[in-house]
Amino acid sequence: MKKPLYSLTMYATILLFLLMGHTLSGQYPPKTYTAFYTNEDVDIDGEDNEKTWQEAKWTSKFIDIEGKKVPKFGTRIKMAWSPDYFYVFAEMEEPHVWGNLKQRDTVIFYNNDFEVFIDPDGDTHNYYELEINALNTFWDLFLTKPYRNGGKVLDSWDIQGLKSAVRINGTINNALDKDMGWSLEIAIPWKVLVEASNNSRVPENEFWRINFSRVNWDYDLIDGKYFRKKDVNDKYLPEYNWVWSPQEVVNMHEPERWGYVYFSKDTNSSKSQFEVSEEERIKWKLYNYYRHLYKNIDFKLPKELEDNGKTIPLYFKKNDFGWNLWTLSPLTNEKLIIRDDGKFYTAK
Numbered sequence: 033m034k035k036p037l038y039s040l041t042m043y044a045t046i047l048l049f050l051l052m053g054h055t056l057s058g059q060y061p062p063k064t065y066t067a068f069y070t071n072e073d074v075d076i077d078g079e080d081n082e083k084t085w086q087e088a089k090w091t092s093k094f095i096d097i098e099g100k101k102v103p104k105f106g107t108r109i110k111m112a113w114s115p116d117y118f119y120v121f122a123e124m125e126e127p128h129v130w131g132n133l134k135q136r137d138t139v140i141f142y143n144n145d146f147e148v149f150i151d152p153d154g155d156t157h158n159y160y161e162l163e164i165n166a167l168n169t170f171w172d173l174f175l176t177k178p179y180r181n182g183g184k185v186l187d188s189w190d191i192q193g194l195k196s197a198v199r200i201n202g203t204i205n206n207a208l209d210k211d212m213g214w215s216l217e218i219a220i221p222w223k224v225l226v227e228a229s230n231n232s233r234v235p236e237n238e239f240w241r242i243n244f245s246r247v248n249w250d251y252d253l254i255d256g257k258y259f260r261k262k263d264v265n266d267k268y269l270p271e272y273n274w275v276w277s278p279q280e281v282v283n284m285h286e287p288e289r290w291g292y293v294y295f296s297k298d299t300n301s302s303k304s305q306f307e308v309s310e311e312e313r314i315k316w317k318l319y320n321y322y323r324h325l326y327k328n329i330d331f332k333l334p335k336e337l338e339d340n341g342k343t344i345p346l347y348f349k350k351n352d353f354g355w356n357l358w359t360l361s362p363l364t365n366e367k368l369i370i371r372d373d374g375k376f377y378t379a380k
Contacts, residue, residue: 079217311361319376
């Protein structure tokens, strides 16, 4: 008699995950992570030898961007922060580490890469993207709003003072051997990150909306060199998109789906973890309806939202310049508003 493929505990875990994924009208709850404070001077060398990294917790392994498949190669990250920097350490499994883009601000995701997306205010506008390949070549850009809303890409914007280092567990661009993977260590200065925030302070004991992506390509070897794989019609095969917090769609530029990173002033990772507030859960549901309205203005909205057994009135109003979707916060009684261009804001 064959042993069952999964234990009862694993079945229960899978069922719970699926049920959670449908509590928000089909939206997976965004992932959360508590980044703890460090006094240590972290040496950016591509390795996690410091006490900071030894004490920081790994995230769960990345899932595919739609949240449905387990990637063929594992990816996980750690985070920490200091008064000067937001630190990220990424570990990526990869049997063939390769890259050929060496000029800054080229389209780095044409190589296998690691990507960081940061929205300080959680309003889906004015956010950052950073892409780095295994050669430690990076592309840093500022987006005024998501592409769906006609956002502009400020390609000349730079993360001044960015520190990054790559460590190859194997040999890069060598098809004759098999690698274990590569690790990436990043230090992003707060003085740059707060530029798109509502205030200029470091988010101590606050959260930002953040997500991470890994782009991976099937490859061809031509004269011993790696190239993105093409089909019989000479078209590139689609890339794999693996993420920390599932997007449900093949699009990283829906910031309302990104995860939550809470910057705790505690230095002890065993202390209490961050929990998403009721108001944030309501925002998820508002954005779920916003995406329907954005595609079809005649979408029939319900009259109420429901959260934890509570019903909250839902409002939609057209004006001379577009439309607003909004509800009232049960915590502050402020209006939680999404404009037709996707920007979130509050008003009394």
